[in-house]
Amino acid sequence: MNLFVDAFNWILDPANYAGPGGIPVRLVEHLVFTVVAVLLASLIAIPVGFLIGHTGRGRSLAVATSGGLRSIPTLGLLTLVALWVGIGLGAPYVALTVLAIPPILAGAYAGFEAIDRSTIDSARSVGMSESQIVRTVEIPLGLPLLIAGIRSATLQVVATATLAAYVADFGLGRFLFAGLKTRDYAEMLGGSLLVILLALALEGIFTVVQRLVVPKGVAFGRPPVDRARSARPGPGMDPAITKGNH
Amino acid sequence: MTWIWSNLDLLWDRTLDHLVLSVPPIILSFLFAVPLGWLANRYRAGRGVILTASGLLYAIPSLPLFFVIPAVFGTSLRSPLNLIIALTLYGVALMVRVVADGLASVDTDVRQSAVAVGYSGWSIFWQVELPLAGPVLLAGLRVVAVSTVSLATVGAVIGAQSLGSLFTDGFQRGIQAEIIAGIVLTVGLALLLDGVLVVLGRILLPWTRRAPTNRRTLRVARMAEAPA
Amino acid sequence: MFTANRGRLAAVAAVAVGAVVALAGCASGDPLDSGNTTDEGSATLVVGSQDYYSNEIIAEIYAQALEENGFTVDRQFKIGQREVYLPEIESGSIDVFPEYTGSLLQALNADAAGGTAEETFAQLQDELPDGLSVLDMAKATDQNSWTVTQAFADKYSLTDIASLADVTEPITVGGPSELETRPYGPTTLTEKYGIPIAGFTPIEDGGGPLTIKALVDNAIQITNIYTASPNIKSDKLVALDDPDALFFADNVVPVVSDKVDEKAADVLNAVSAALTAEDLVSLNSESVNDELSAEKIAAAWLKQANLF
Numbered sequence: 065m066n067l068f069v070d071a072f073n074w075i076l077d078p079a080n081y082a083g084p085g086g087i088p089v090r091l092v093e094h095l096v097f098t099v100v101a102v103l104l105a106s107l108i109a110i111p112v113g114f115l116i117g118h119t120g121r122g123r124s125l126a127v128a129t130s131g132g133l134r135s136i137p138t139l140g141l142l143t144l145v146a147l148w149v150g151i152g153l154g155a156p157y158v159a160l161t162v163l164a165i166p167p168i169l170a171g172a173y174a175g176f177e178a179i180d181r182s183t184i185d186s187a188r189s190v191g192m193s194e195s196q197i198v199r200t201v202e203i204p205l206g207l208p209l210l211i212a213g214i215r216s217a218t219l220q221v222v223a224t225a226t227l228a229a230y231v232a233d234f235g236l237g238r239f240l241f242a243g244l245k246t247r248d249y250a251e252m253l254g255g256s257l258l259v260i261l262l263a264l265a266l267e268g269i270f271t272v273v274q275r276l277v278v279p280k281g282v283a284f285g286r287p288p289v290d291r292a293r294s295a296r297p298g299p300g301m302d303p304a305i306t307k308g309n310h
Numbered sequence: 311m312t313w314i315w316s317n318l319d320l321l322w323d324r325t326l327d328h329l330v331l332s333v334p335p336i337i338l339s340f341l342f343a344v345p346l347g348w349l350a351n352r353y354r355a356g357r358g359v360i361l362t363a364s365g366l367l368y369a370i371p372s373l374p375l376f377f378v379i380p381a382v383f384g385t386s387l388r389s390p391l392n393l394i395i396a397l398t399l400y401g402v403a404l405m406v407r408v409v410a411d412g413l414a415s416v417d418t419d420v421r422q423s424a425v426a427v428g429y430s431g432w433s434i435f436w437q438v439e440l441p442l443a444g445p446v447l448l449a450g451l452r453v454v455a456v457s458t459v460s461l462a463t464v465g466a467v468i469g470a471q472s473l474g475s476l477f478t479d480g481f482q483r484g485i486q487a488e489i490i491a492g493i494v495l496t497v498g499l500a501l502l503l504d505g506v507l508v509v510l511g512r513i514l515l516p517w518t519r520r521a522p523t524n525r526r527t528l529r530v531a532r533m534a535e536a537p538a
Numbered sequence: 539m540f541t542a543n544r545g546r547l548a549a550v551a552a553v554a555v556g557a558v559v560a561l562a563g564c565a566s567g568d569p570l571d572s573g574n575t576t577d578e579g580s581a582t583l584v585v586g587s588q589d590y591y592s593n594e595i596i597a598e599i600y601a602q603a604l605e606e607n608g609f610t611v612d613r614q615f616k617i618g619q620r621e622v623y624l625p626e627i628e629s630g631s632i633d634v635f636p637e638y639t640g641s642l643l644q645a646l647n648a649d650a651a652g653g654t655a656e657e658t659f660a661q662l663q664d665e666l667p668d669g670l671s672v673l674d675m676a677k678a679t680d681q682n683s684w685t686v687t688q689a690f691a692d693k694y695s696l697t698d699i700a701s702l703a704d705v706t707e708p709i710t711v712g713g714p715s716e717l718e719t720r721p722y723g724p725t726t727l728t729e730k731y732g733i734p735i736a737g738f739t740p741i742e743d744g745g746g747p748l749t750i751k752a753l754v755d756n757a758i759q760i761t762n763i764y765t766a767s768p769n770i771k772s773d774k775l776v777a778l779d780d781p782d783a784l785f786f787a788d789n790v791v792p793v794v795s796d797k798v799d800e801k802a803a804d805v806l807n808a809v810s811a812a813l814t815a816e817d818l819v820s821l822n823s824e825s826v827n828d829e830l831s832a833e834k835i836a837a838a839w840l841k842q843a844n845l846f
Contacts (some may be wrong), residue, residue: 131504139466246716
């Protein structure tokens with residue numbers, strides 16, 4: 065395991081913090097890239113997902129497209145677009161936005177689908193217009209699953225954005241490739257540890273965001289209690305059993 | 311496109327190589343994830359630990375993992391076993407959460423009835439919980455299959471021949487047709503395995519041929535597909 | 539009641555396993571083999587290649603030449619790292635591998651002196667560890683070079699590497715990551731010739747299409763292109779002269795394990811004797827421009843060389 069010791073020493077070495085190729089610069093580049101890619105993917109996937117979730121139409125098409133997009137190998141897409149576009153960030157942005165779309169799309173429509181139909185019906189019967197229903201009922205209630213989708217997308221992009229360094233002088237992936245090519249294991253492992261730390265930090269942020277975003281009264285993290293089958297504690301029943309096992 | 315016609319045998323060989331590299335991890339991920347997911351579901355304390363650990367695992371970038379695994383397991387760097395271990399780890403990371411959620415979604419009433427009727431602990435798992443969680447597990451397994459096929463292409467960088475070799479070779483020589491062929495075959499293979507799993511699901515879980523009427527199972531099944 | 543019973547599950551599992559095993563049999567080059575093929579027939583040789591299309595063509599020529607002379611060949615191509623295949627050759631998992639004299643010498647000893655082709659070859663023979671040896675080298679070379687576009691060379695009347703000091707615009711170097719730390723890299727340009735380098739842009743395609751495109755688009759001004767690359771002619775590039783031998787001579791040479799006997803050595807030496815630098819350029823051109831497979835290119839070359 066002294067490979068890991070070397071990697072830690074590399075991370076802590078102040079020489080690696082200076083200059084345009086230093087750790088802080090690369091970290092920021094990597095983070096910015098991730099945020100922009102997820103944002104671009106959200107701009108495409110969220111409206112489409114909301115539409116599918118609200119109207120209930122086109123779901124199987126969305127699932128099939130998601131599955132298809134998910135299966136596109138990122139390295140393949142990256143090299144292909146890079147051949148057309150040349151070096152720089154164009155190809156990585158295209159490839160990684162495609163990677164990020166399926167989880168966000170799924171989060172968007174699944175969030176809407178998970179909402180109790182009776183809630184929507186009541187909203188309609190009270191006289192809300194369709195857009196009001198979407199804005200004030202479906203979006204707030206569907207937010208937890210959407211955030212879960214964005215979280216998943218972010219994690220995948222952070223891990224895969226290392227590939228951007230294949231065609232551009234950008235991001236934490238530079239440490240991976242430079243270390244790989246010059247056989248500097250410390251640099252390579254150090255770089256990967258940094259990517260993992262970044263991913264964990266983002267996961268932590270998302271956990272907090274998910275808790276904040278859930279509207280009051282909605283159970284966080286579990287499927288909403290199915291009213292039709294709510295537990296009717298009979299006499300003498302152990303609450304541990306009726307509460308269920310989630 | 312003439313390149314494709316003159317290199318059909320190369321494409322076929324690579325596809326077979328890729329199949330042999332991606333199917334074992336899918337099966338192994340399932341086999342490892344089920345007990346882990348069961349543990350996470352059964353023991354409250356374990357759940358947080360196991361799920362965080364699997365999230366961590368998925369965050370590890372694939373390329374460095376290929377170099378770390380030989381150091382830890384002692385496999386040769388170039389060995390396809392290297393790639394299979396890495397892909398299995400990613401598959402398990404994805405699948406554990408799905409298994410935990412799937413088992414958790416089994417209606418407690420059903421479980422209680424099984425206990426009442428006299429099923430033993432083992433039988434409850436095999437004959438009640440697992441089949442009922444089946445659709446959710448299948449949805450998760452389909453996602454694992456697709457992402458394994460896609461991820462296996464990265465192995466080309468360390469010398470494990472697969473459809474990914476078409477990307478590196480096409481990239482070096484500037485042959486777009488080769489890269490496009492590689493992408494199309496990867497997607498095709500993923501969709502093929504996905505289809506096989508769907509058929510498998512119909513065979514093993516025939517009661518799901520009708521859309522589930524239990525809204526709770528339906529909801530959890532869709533959640534399993536969603537953020538994974 | 540529940541049909542997910544053991545019997546059905548077992549049947550499906552058996553079919554699945556059977557299918558994978560059957561397909562594994564069809565797959566070429568047993569992927570589940572880690573490369574330690576020590577119990578093969580004595581006439582079977584393992585030929586490897588780098589993850590570089592040009593090297594793969596040479597390896598394919600070796601393989602087909604050996605096959606024409608009665609050997610059975612197991613091809614294991616596209617191995618990415620020198621640190622991976624060198625130990626495998628030493629241990630006998632790989633038997634024949636096309637290499638380049640200067641690059642291999644520098645990889646084994648970063649402080650090697652280099653010099654002429656013969657001097658480099660002699661030093662390489664000294665540096666090789668036990669278990670590895672080299673056969674005759676070919677006249678064919680695939681040198682590293684500092685290359686610019688014809689337009690850039692004309693603009694500043696560039697002839698050799700030292701003349702880069704006359705360039706008035708900022709010079710960005712492009713190339714694979716390892717170029718930055720190579721003995722002939724950008725730091726040497728600055729220290730030895732006083733050439734100011736504005737920056738380094740890493741491009742990981744080994745002198746391939748992205749690098750060429752960046753050079754032609756003037757995103758980078760100089761890069762390292764292998765001299766056997768067909769792009770030098772087709773994209774009008776100029777490899778600057780290297781009078782100080784900054785770059786080691788890089789002749790093609792087969793590295794072999796102890797398993798390679800006299801008969802096999804003769805075959806490989808015959809190939810090396812016939813392979814010229816111009817040959818290598820046209821072989822590469824057939825791969826990149828005509829998009830032919832290594833197999834076809836090798837077969838065609840062997841036919842016209844008419845060695846056996």
